Amino acid sequence: MSGLEDLYREIILDHYRNPRNRGELPSPPAARVEGFNPLCGDEIVVYLQLDDPSKGDDAIVSEVRIGGQGCSISQSSASMMSAAITGRTVAEVKDLTRSFKAMMSIHEGELDGGEPASAADADPGESRLGDLEALRGVVKFPVRIKCATLSWNTLLQAIDEA
Numbered sequence: 011m012s013g014l015e016d017l018y019r020e021i022i023l024d025h026y027r028n029p030r031n032r033g034e035l036p037s038p039p040a041a042r043v044e045g046f047n048p049l050c051g052d053e054i055v056v057y058l059q060l061d062d063p064s065k066g067d068d069a070i071v072s073e074v075r076i077g078g079q080g081c082s083i084s085q086s087s088a089s090m091m092s093a094a095i096t097g098r099t100v101a102e103v104k105d106l107t108r109s110f111k112a113m114m115s116i117h118e119g120e121l122d123g124g125e126p127a128s129a130a131d132a133d134p135g136e137s138r139l140g141d142l143e144a145l146r147g148v149v150k151f152p153v154r155i156k157c158a159t160l161s162w163n164t165l166l167q168a169i170d171e172a
């Protein structure tokens with residue numbers, strides 16, 4: 011297990027040190043949304059460009075840029091997110107967001123000594139999370155869960171505004 015934790019730590023640090031899609035996009039046309047996690051002081055700015063917003067859930071994420079600053083968890087989560095959603099449709103991005111948040115909340119429930127979420131809630135798409143799986147370990151530190159989900163909540167807002 012420690013070998014896996016080391017791997018996860020390496021992935022997180024790699025994204026923190028070499029963040030993907032760092033920068034800005036002209037807004038408009040890109041949607042620009044800021045997110046803030048007061049518990050930790052994390053700040054995330056998501057710039058989201060869709061190919062054609064009129065297509066709704068079928069629109070494709072053509073470009074994403076991430077700004078802001080904060081702890082390694084918040085910044086690496088944003089970096090992984092930006093890599094995972096580029097080129098996906100809005101529907102796929104929403105699915106992925108659900109999977110990621112389910113991974114976080116399932117474990118959050120276990121920490122509280124509660125029953126793990128039901129199989130129906132455990133999205134089978136979890137296996138698509140790739141590098142994002144590395145953030146699984148974060149749930150051992152419940153106060154950091156908001157660090158990990160900050161960029162995703164900010165992204166959902168950006169989708170609404172795109």
Ligand code: ZN
Nearest residue numbers: 050052081157
């Ligand atoms: Zn944080």
